[in-house]
Amino acid sequence: DVKVTQSSRYLVKRTGEKVFLECVQDMDHENMFWYRQDPGLGLRLIYFSYDVKMKEKGDIPEGYSVSREKKERFSLILESASTNQTSMYLCASSLEGNQPQHFGDGTRLSIL
Amino acid sequence: KQEVTQIPAALSVPEGENLVLNCSFTDSAIYNLQWFRQDPGKGLTSLLLIQSSQREQTSGRLNASLDKSSGRSTLYIAASQPGDSATYLCAVRQGNNRLAFGKGNQVVVIP
Numbered sequence: 001d002v003k004v005t006q007s008s009r010y011l012v013k014r015t016g017e018k019v020f021l022e023c024v025q026d027m028d029h030e031n032m033f034w035y036r037q038d039p040g041l042g043l044r045l046i047y048f049s050y051d052v053k054m055k056e057k058g059d060i061p062e063g064y065s066v067s068r069e070k071k072e073r074f075s076l077i078l079e080s081a082s083t084n085q086t087s088m089y090l091c092a093s094s095l096e097g098n099q100p101q102h103f104g105d106g107t108r109l110s111i112l
Numbered sequence: 113k114q115e116v117t118q119i120p121a122a123l124s125v126p127e128g129e130n131l132v133l134n135c136s137f138t139d140s141a142i143y144n145l146q147w148f149r150q151d152p153g154k155g156l157t158s159l160l161l162i163q164s165s166q167r168e169q170t171s172g173r174l175n176a177s178l179d180k181s182s183g184r185s186t187l188y189i190a191a192s193q194p195g196d197s198a199t200y201l202c203a204v205r206q207g208n209n210r211l212a213f214g215k216g217n218q219v220v221v222i223p
Contacts, residue, residue, distance in 0.1 A: 004155075006155075031209050040215075041215075042214070043203075090155055092156075094209065098144050098161075098163055098205070101158070103148075103155040103158075104155050106153075106155045
């Protein structure tokens with residue numbers, strides 16, 4: 001069965017902190033994605049990666065960076081957390097080609 | 113820019129009725145369309161994926177159709193149950209493996 005694991009379900013951080021969100025998949029998928037989901041705005045793509053050390057900006061990359069040093073792990077970094085980054089963060093992965101994306105359970109991040 | 117619309121945003125149906133959920137998209141140049149289910153506070157669960165060359169896909173009580181030329185997909189859930197209460201999202205795949213999501217239909221099945 002497909003498994004995408006996000007390291008935390010809930011996280012509370014302070015403004016200005018550097019925040020790391022981790023995502024691990026066990027399916028040898030090439031593609032990995034980070035989204036945020038906000039009421040009324042739906043899911044928006046932050047960054048994605050199609051291979052180790054490769055990354056591409058999504059629709060809202062400002063204030064975020066990513067790291068993919070190993071195929072199975074994709075990290076989202078909030079360089080200096082701000083209150084407008086309070087949100088639900090979702091990680092997903094997929095095989096190459098026309099295969100479905102599989103999602104983790106999400107991390108509910110609150111920035112105080 | 114691709115826009116995906118799901119109307120209505122919320123609906124309620126009595127248990128046992130068939131559920132019909134609609135998804136429309138503005139650019140028919142898609143690779144596939146995926147339907148997801150999301151329970152409150154949780155991630156997305158993939159339900160069905162229809163390739164652009166297909167007309168429909170079925171899994172158990174779920175059936176999804178795709179009319180690419182008119183930019184529409186429909187998800188049918190037969191004989192709805194209270195456990196089907198959730199938010200259902202559709203997403204179309206474009207170039208670069210990106211998905212464009214609708215905002216979802218929030219469904220309540222009333223026992």
